[in-house]
Amino acid sequence: MLKSKVYIERENLKWKVWLISLPAFCALWFIEFFCGDDSSNFDLSNILAWLGFTLGTWLVLIAVVFFGSSGLSQRWEKHPDEVDDDVSNLFDSAMNICKEKREGKNTSTKEAEYKRQMKDFEENG
Incomplete structure (x- = not known):
């Protein structure tokens, strides 16, 4: 990514x-x-x-x-360390959603938040 x-x-x-x-x-x-x-x-x-x-x-x-x-x-750029942190947070969020889906829990709100964060990451870095 x-x-x-x-x-x-x-x-x-x-x-x-x-x-x-x-x-x-x-x-x-x-x-x-x-x-x-x-x-x-x-x-x-x-x-x-x-x-x-x-x-x-x-x-x-x-x-x-x-x-x-x-x-x-902050408005002009993100440093590579910040991008690494954002990717790590997105990955952790995706893993938690997958884990909760396997356990049969409702993850619709977390998925919506994950999609919003992913869209923001793709647009702004």
């Missing part, structure tokens, strides 16, 4: 968000420096200022993307 599970990797998502934000900052600062009131001012100092602000803002974003979302890890 673990081999078929696709994990959400937050680290890859962080890199993608950070790298894709560079063109956005380039466009933002380009509009600010060159499309305003003084739009004919394409001298070296403005070009260097545009590049500096773009790279500076993009580098400051490292702290926001890589360290600012640390508290959101």
